[in-house]
Amino acid sequence: MHQQEIWNTDTARHYDTPGTGMFAPDVLGPAVDRLAELAGGGAALEFAVGTGRVAVPLAERGVPVTGIELSPPMVEQLRTKADETTIPVVMGDMATSTAPGRYTLVYLVYNTISNLLTQAEQVQCFRNAARHLSPGGRFVIELWVPELRKLPPGQEATVWQSEPGYIGLDTYDVLHQLVVSHHFRFDETGQARLSRSPHRYIWPAELDLMAQLAGFTLESRHADWTGTPFTAESRSHVSVYTLCNPAVALE
Incomplete structure (x- = not known):
C-alpha cells in the first residue's frame, strides 16, 4: 500500500x-x-x-x-x-x-x-x-x-475501537515495528466499507x-x-x- x-x-x-x-x-x-x-x-x-x-x-x-x-x-x-x-x-x-x-x-x-x-x-x-x-x-x-500490552503471545490483532457503525482494529508485525489499521464502517443497511492504512509505530x-x-x-x-x-x-x-x-x- x-x-x-x-x-x-x-x-x-x-x-x-x-x-x-x-x-x-x-x-x-x-x-x-x-x-x-x-x-x-x-x-x-x-x-x-x-x-x-x-x-x-x-x-x-x-x-x-x-x-x-x-x-x-x-x-x-x-x-x-x-x-x-x-x-x-x-x-x-x-x-x-x-x-x-x-x-x-x-x-x-x-x-x-x-x-x-x-x-x-x-x-x-x-x-x-x-x-x-x-x-x-x-x-x-x-x-x-x-498497545502491545493488549497483544497476548500468538495474537496479531487488537480491537481498539468499537461503536455503532464502526469497528477499528490493528494488526501488528512486531518484528518490523509495523501495524496496519483496518477501519470497518457500516451503513444503515448493514453493509460494510473497509479502508486500511499501514503505519510504523514509535x-x-x-x-x-x-x-x-x-x-x-x-x-x-x-x-x-x-x-x-x-x-x-x-x-x-x-x-x-x-x-x-x-x-x-x-x-
Missing part, C-alpha cells in the same frame, strides 16, 4: 465528519487552542495538512498557516474551505519537501508521522521540521502509544531520540491537548519539542 493509493479521491471525499469523530468540538477545539498558544504570534507550518481539519480553524484564529501535503485529492477538499492565499500548500512529502519562509511552529497531528514507514524517513521528518523553524521554534507531534523514547538527532529537546509531553499528565496508562501523547541546535538538521 502506497500513501498515494490510500489518500485517494474516495478517501478525501469521506474524510471530513463535521461535528463528530476527530472533527468533534471537544477533540478539535483543544488542539487548535494549544497550537495557537504554541505559535506564539508567529507563523505555523502543518505537515500533512490534508483537508484542513486543523489548519482552517487555526488560520481563523489569526495564525498564518502553510501546509505540506502529498495528496492532491485531499488538497482539493481543503480548497472548498480556504483558498491558496489563506492557506498556501506545497505539494510533496512531509519528510523532504520544503515551504518558503521560517516558522515559529511546525506541527504534525493525529498519528500522521507513523505514515512514514521506516525509521530513517521519520528521522528525516524531524530534520525537515528543524530546517523550517526559527531558532527556539517548536515541533509538535500528536501520536498514539503502541515508542515515546524512540521519538525523543529522533528529536535529539535533529537538534531538538523535549519541552513537554502530555496525554492530550488539554494538558492531562502523561502516564504509563496513556493511550496517546502530545509532545512539544524545542529547536535548540539548528545546525544539527543541516548535517
Whole structure:
C-alpha cells in the first residue's frame, strides 16, 4: 500500500465528519487552542495538512498557516474551505519537501508521522521540521502509544475501537515495528466499507531520540491537548519539542 493509493479521491471525499469523530468540538477545539498558544504570534507550518481539519480553524484564529501535503485529492477538499492565499500548500512529502519562509511552529497531528514507514524517513521528518523553524521554534507531534500490552503471545490483532457503525482494529508485525489499521464502517443497511492504512509505530523514547538527532529537546509531553499528565496508562501523547541546535538538521 502506497500513501498515494490510500489518500485517494474516495478517501478525501469521506474524510471530513463535521461535528463528530476527530472533527468533534471537544477533540478539535483543544488542539487548535494549544497550537495557537504554541505559535506564539508567529507563523505555523502543518505537515500533512490534508483537508484542513486543523489548519482552517487555526488560520481563523489569526495564525498564518502553510501546509505540506502529498495528496492532491485531499488538497482539493481543503480548497472548498480556504483558498491558496489563506492557506498556501506545497505539494510533496512531509519528510523532504520544503515551504518558503521560517516558522515559529511546525506541527504534525493525529498519528500522521507513523505514515512514514521506516525509521530513517521519520528521522528525516524531524530534520525537515528543524530546517523550517526559527531558532527556539517548536515541533509538535500528536501520536498514539503502541498497545502491545493488549497483544497476548500468538495474537496479531487488537480491537481498539468499537461503536455503532464502526469497528477499528490493528494488526501488528512486531518484528518490523509495523501495524496496519483496518477501519470497518457500516451503513444503515448493514453493509460494510473497509479502508486500511499501514503505519510504523514509535515508542515515546524512540521519538525523543529522533528529536535529539535533529537538534531538538523535549519541552513537554502530555496525554492530550488539554494538558492531562502523561502516564504509563496513556493511550496517546502530545509532545512539544524545542529547536535548540539548528545546525544539527543541516548535517
